[in-house]
Amino acid sequence: MHPNRAKPPSIYRTTPKKGGDDVRNLPTIPAKEFSDRRDNLQREARAAGLDLLVVFSNDRATAGPAHVRYVSDFATHFESSCCLIPAQGESVLVTGPEAEALAQLTAKIDHIVVAEEFKHPEQDHPFSKMSSFPDIIAKMAPALGHKVEKVGIIGQELMDAALYSLLDEHYELSSVDAIMYKYRAVKSANELAVISYAFEIAEAGFEAAVQAAGVGVAEFEIAAAAEYAMRLMGTEGTGLDTIVGTGPHARPIVVRATHRKVERGDLLGVTVIPRYQGYHGAVGRPISIGRPRPELVEAVELGVKAQNEVLKYLKPGAIGREVEQKARDVMATKDLDQYFAYVGIHSVGLVEFEPPIFHATSDVTIQADMVVSVDIPCFLTPWGGF
Numbered sequence: 001m002h003p004n005r006a007k008p009p010s011i012y013r014t015t016p017k018k019g020g021d022d023v024r025n026l027p028t029i030p031a032k033e034f035s036d037r038r039d040n041l042q043r044e045a046r047a048a049g050l051d052l053l054v055v056f057s058n059d060r061a062t063a064g065p066a067h068v069r070y071v072s073d074f075a076t077h078f079e080s081s082c083c084l085i086p087a088q089g090e091s092v093l094v095t096g097p098e099a100e101a102l103a104q105l106t107a108k109i110d111h112i113v114v115a116e117e118f119k120h121p122e123q124d125h126p127f128s129k130m131s132s133f134p135d136i137i138a139k140m141a142p143a144l145g146h147k148v149e150k151v152g153i154i155g156q157e158l159m160d161a162a163l164y165s166l167l168d169e170h171y172e173l174s175s176v177d178a179i180m181y182k183y184r185a186v187k188s189a190n191e192l193a194v195i196s197y198a199f200e201i202a203e204a205g206f207e208a209a210v211q212a213a214g215v216g217v218a219e220f221e222i223a224a225a226a227e228y229a230m231r232l233m234g235t236e237g238t239g240l241d242t243i244v245g246t247g248p249h250a251r252p253i254v255v256r257a258t259h260r261k262v263e264r265g266d267l268l269g270v271t272v273i274p275r276y277q278g279y280h281g282a283v284g285r286p287i288s289i290g291r292p293r294p295e296l297v298e299a300v301e302l303g304v305k306a307q308n309e310v311l312k313y314l315k316p317g318a319i320g321r322e323v324e325q326k327a328r329d330v331m332a333t334k335d336l337d338q339y340f341a342y343v344g345i346h347s348v349g350l351v352e353f354e355p356p357i358f359h360a361t362s363d364v365t366i367q368a369d370m371v372v373s374v375d376i377p378c379f380l381t382p383w384g385g386f
Contacts, residue, residue: 056155089143198281320358
């Protein structure tokens with residue numbers, strides 16, 4: 001059993017050395033790939049008869065930054081942002097005034113402008129030249145050969161009502177998220193390398209959590225140990241707050257790390273979701289502090305069996321929902337399918353639960369170079385969950 005407090009970072013055997021080749025050689029997405037993504041969406045806009053795509057993001061946890069990150073590598077922070085991709089002409093990244101300098105440093109796109117609609121209404125920003133959205137969009141007319149009329153929005157569910165209303169006054173709007181998701185579903189070689197490393201980070205974070213866990217250690221201490229290890233490996237943060245639930249806190253699907261201390265006999269649920277280069281790599285497993293309860297052993301063994309059953313059928317051409325059902329069928333052999341709390345088989349990328357999600361009415365097929373999470377949820381049971 002480990003001491004009562006979290007261990008210092010010397011325990012993290014899998015973390016890279018600070019500086020040197022380990023840091024310089026970490027995988028990234030090159031600038032050209034972001035340009036190619038915008039080109040793909042530009043062609044989709046033309047094919048759909050749209051004059052402009054408005055790709056919107058905010059800094060809401062989990063999914064908020066994903067759309068703009070995909071087309072520009074700009075990690076939306078503090079203020080909302082969007083990327084305007086016209087059917088003809090140059091794309092433009094639109095930020096608020098306080099994020100402008102950050103975008104200039106980090107975004108992989110040539111044209112960056114600041115929108116009045118993204119500023120705080122009670123702030124002054126004399127250093128920033130701002131324009132309204134209609135004025136910014138109007139400058140795209142010469143390349144198109146006509147005024148912008150038909151606008152497709154990617155990320156409409158994230159967009160604040162005031163901005164949507166403004167756009168609705170001037171243009172014919174439609175929601176077109178599917179245009180982007182069909183590209184995001186299948187990963188490039190660079191994406192596969194980035195995601196693979198994100199999962200290496202997750203494994204190191206989980207190992208650090210295991211090393212830190214012990215009777216008398218608080219949930220937040222375990223979370224801190226995991227996050228420290230992941231930061232040392234290059235993560236920019238987490239896709240979801242690190243989940244550490246002890247005892248009764250292990251039962252819900254999502255929990256926050258609190259001041260509750262681990263007690264002997266506790267079930268400890270830990271999920272780490274590092275965000276690396278915008279991409280998520282989630283690893284979640286149960287830990288027993290002391291001898292595990294028979295119910296937990298049975299459920300874990302069945303969960304592993306269900307996961308392996310899914311892996312047998314997880315091949316290009318398979319219908320995703322039919323593969324997902326294999327896991328439910330296995331869990332049903334011990335009546336644990338009633339605790340299968342969500343769709344466990346889904347794509348992974350810039351969002352932990354990213355379309356396609358292979359739900360019961362989906363006919364989407366598995367494709368080569370998809371990255372798929374094989375998650376066997378077993379939550380809200382009488383004894384806890386994982």
